[in-house]
Amino acid sequence: MRMILVGPPGAGKGTQAARLVETYKIPHISSGDMLRAAVKEGTKLGVEADGYMKAGKLVPDDVVIGMILERITKPDCKAGFMLDGFPRTRPQAEALDAAMKKATVELDAVVLIEVPDQLLEERAVGRRSDPTTNTIYHLKYNPPPAEIIARLVHRKDDTSEAVKTRIAKYHSETAPIIPFYMSKGILKRVDGVGDPDAITQRITAVLSS
Ligand code: AP5
Numbered sequence: 001m002r003m004i005l006v007g008p009p010g011a012g013k014g015t016q017a018a019r020l021v022e023t024y025k026i027p028h029i030s031s032g033d034m035l036r037a038a039v040k041e042g043t044k045l046g047v048e049a050d051g052y053m054k055a056g057k058l059v060p061d062d063v064v065i066g067m068i069l070e071r072i073t074k075p076d077c078k079a080g081f082m083l084d085g086f087p088r089t090r091p092q093a094e095a096l097d098a099a100m101k102k103a104t105v106e107l108d109a110v111v112l113i114e115v116p117d118q119l120l121e122e123r124a125v126g127r128r129s130d131p132t133t134n135t136i137y138h139l140k141y142n143p144p145p146a147e148i149i150a151r152l153v154h155r156k157d158d159t160s161e162a163v164k165t166r167i168a169k170y171h172s173e174t175a176p177i178i179p180f181y182m183s184k185g186i187l188k189r190v191d192g193v194g195d196p197d198a199i200t201q202r203i204t205a206v207l208s209s
Contacts, residue, residue: 011192
């Protein structure tokens with residue numbers, strides 16, 4: 001299975017990816033996680049990406065495209081992969097398309113998790129991540145156990161201001177990839193509002209149809 005999870009910030013891509021990779025036994029490749037790891041390590045790429053990310057802006061295409069196209073050539077991606085957060089612009093989608101054609105492999109599905117804008121800010125601002133287990137919590141919707149609260153991370157771009165910029169970037173830069181995948185007949189729309197278990201079931205249902 002070669003697939004992409006698309007959706008606005010806070011749509012639940014990371015939450016769903018963690019569940020789906022258990023079912024499909026494919027690596028979860030999150031461009032956001034890779035960039036945050038680079039920022040933490042202080043690599044050249046991380047230093048370049050940090051300012052864009054904090055402000056909620058997109059990291060330049062050439063930086064992200066190189067990073068992801070290299071990642072999907074690794075041996076663990078031979079049988080498939082789940083991309084989360086990439087592609088996020090039309091040039092990124094076209095670069096992935098060209099790389100896959102060259103490798104003579106095809107995408108099976110692009111799952112679009114749809115959540116209205118008015119729910120996104122609260123989801124993102126209330127998110128807390130556990131760096132030990134990589135579990136994603138939410139202070140209201142998926143509260144963490146009291147004993148781990150001290151170690152949880154609040155992302156630098158999960159401020160109201162940065163989330164507003166990220167939502168605007170989603171509409172201006174990322175939404176244009178939707179017709180690109182619709183025209184290929186592989187776009188699957190899923191309602192991302194409701195219980196996370198129900199959403200996982202919706203996604204597995206569209207993937208098996
Ligand atoms: P990235 O890390 O990809 O962030 P994002 O797309 O903004 O998505 P999020 O991680 O915010 O949300 P999510 O959909 O994964 O939601 P989650 O499951 O965590 O990118 C960050 C930045 O990196 C970008 O802004 C950019 O600067 C840069 N970047 C990354 N990729 C790039 C690229 N390709 N090109 C250029 N720049 C790039 O859920 C959110 C919260 O909601 C959690 O607290 C969760 O518990 C809760 N939640 C989940 N599901 C539900 C539900 N059903 N009901 C209630 N709450 C829920």
